[in-house]
Amino acid sequence: MGTTKYEAAVPAALELAGVAPAHCAISAVSFQGLTVTTADGRPAKLAVIDADGNVLDAGRDVENAAFKVAVEAYRNFLMGSGHLRVLAKPPGSGMPQI
Template identity: 40%
Template sequence: MATAKGGEKLDGGVLEHAVIAAQGWEGFTITTDDGHPATLAVVDERGQIIESGPELVSELWAVAVMSYRRFLIKEKALKVWSEPSGLFEERE
């Protein structure tokens, strides 16, 4: 389904208050439903925010792109992930 901004809206979205957009040259953009800037956070099992902000958004984008590139070129990387020491991928 096309949106007024010329993008494509996914059917069946589950978010109630946030808008997440992605463009290949820009990465993820996160806003509130009324258009104000927002960000992502990683929350541990105790409810503590352990990562947040633009660095998290950039790293999430890097992992997503690396995983998708591996898929496109049919490499057998089972998993791509990031941790404090860098980006990694697991192979068969």
């Protein structure tokens, strides 16, 4: 008597309809975090830009922080813990709570 091996069909990527930026792609892998690429596939950086167009911060640290905040917010939602806001800010920055 043999065993039968079943393989689940797993999509290579899940596309989110209606939320894609116009000139880049943003992807996430649970063990790698966020990755940003241009429309033609070249590496890009995630940045925080103020209302005047100044780049306040950019790069891997921003990508890691954005990913961790999103994951923590989702975990809080799943646990029903009532924490609807998750904040990441520089230590000792004195920045106000949002």
